[in-house]
Amino acid sequence: MGGTLPEAEPTERVPRAGPKESAWPRISLVTSVHNGERYLEATICSILSQGYPNLEYFVIDGGSTDGTVEIIRKYESQLSGWSSEPDRGVYDSLNKGFARSNGEVMGWLNASDMLHTHGLFAVGNVFSSFAEVEWITGRPTLIGEEGWPCVVKELRRWSRYRFLAGANQHIQQESTFWRRSLWERSGGAFSTEFRSEGDFELWVRFFRHARLYTVDALIGGWRAHDDGLSRSNLKLYDGNCDAIIDRELASMRDKGESESFCKFIGLVKHTRFVRGIWSRSIIRALYKLPASDWPPLIEYCQNQWSMRP
Numbered sequence: 001m002g003g004t005l006p007e008a009e010p011t012e013r014v015p016r017a018g019p020k021e022s023a024w025p026r027i028s029l030v031t032s033v034h035n036g037e038r039y040l041e042a043t044i045c046s047i048l049s050q051g052y053p054n055l056e057y058f059v060i061d062g063g064s065t066d067g068t069v070e071i072i073r074k075y076e077s078q079l080s081g082w083s084s085e086p087d088r089g090v091y092d093s094l095n096k097g098f099a100r101s102n103g104e105v106m107g108w109l110n111a112s113d114m115l116h117t118h119g120l121f122a123v124g125n126v127f128s129s130f131a132e133v134e135w136i137t138g139r140p141t142l143i144g145e146e147g148w149p150c151v152v153k154e155l156r157r158w159s160r161y162r163f164l165a166g167a168n169q170h171i172q173q174e175s176t177f178w179r180r181s182l183w184e185r186s187g188g189a190f191s192t193e194f195r196s197e198g199d200f201e202l203w204v205r206f207f208r209h210a211r212l213y214t215v216d217a218l219i220g221g222w223r224a225h226d227d228g229l230s231r232s233n234l235k236l237y238d239g240n241c242d243a244i245i246d247r248e249l250a251s252m253r254d255k256g257e258s259e260s261f262c263k264f265i266g267l268v269k270h271t272r273f274v275r276g277i278w279s280r281s282i283i284r285a286l287y288k289l290p291a292s293d294w295p296p297l298i299e300y301c302q303n304q305w306s307m308r309p
Helices: 040-048 068-074 090-099 119-129 160-165 180-185 198-209 234-254 259-270 272-286
Strands: 027-033 055-061 081-084 105-108 135-137 141-143 149-152 176-179 212-214 220-223 297-301 304-308
Touching: 027 040, 027 090, 027 119, 040 055, 040 068, 055 068, 055 090, 068 081, 090 105, 090 198, 105 119, 105 180, 119 135, 119 176, 119 304, 160 198, 160 234, 176 180, 180 198, 198 212, 198 234, 212 297
Parallel strands: 027 055, 027 105, 055 081, 135 212, 141 220
Antiparallel strands: 105 176, 135 176, 141 149, 297 304
């Protein structure tokens, strides 16, 4: 039987709700990788398949000896740039990538994590809708080792003082994006002092200048696997985060900023018995009790983003 096959329906690459293509803010994304051939291709595809019309994407490899570079070369024509050379760790690698970027909005994805479908459109649309918003984070989500979303956690609200007190400290980096202006005001680079706490240290600096807005959207997911840096030695990770907070509290005291708060938290953190009670009871309550410095929640309703107290 002759004839031609019907043409395939065109794929809708840009969601209808949101700014025109030329108005989407430029998003700069960086992936740092070293010997990451097991998951890297899925990470790259989750970004490139977004179809986001104003994306700048760099992959920075730390001199891998497995098949990582071959995977990068496979997608080279769709990348804004890439490199492969020895570095001083993931945050040094990210600094190299961001130094080559110029997007208005910034974020990064580690070489085993993934974006959710149209996650970048949610990011771009939120930043286009609210000029006062300088950094955001979405719903925390967990991706299984095989690559499918398996856990969607409840929304959390963010307060600088509670963050420094020990509550709501685990900001999911894969769902977190910020404006370049905030990055520059906060030093314009990651600290390379730590092995896996550089994102935590960056959030501490961001909190000095801007409130963190929660967006009720699926943006990115963290893949659970045993090779993750922060999971390899949780005791060391938590200890280094405590040291970062101690340093921030000392800086706040030097500036005469919330001196009573700094003294109180210092006492709690370094008195063993009090710290135990604080962790078991007060911290749990602080996760949900409203805070005076909580920003509004950003949610999607009736085809537009809105803010709810």
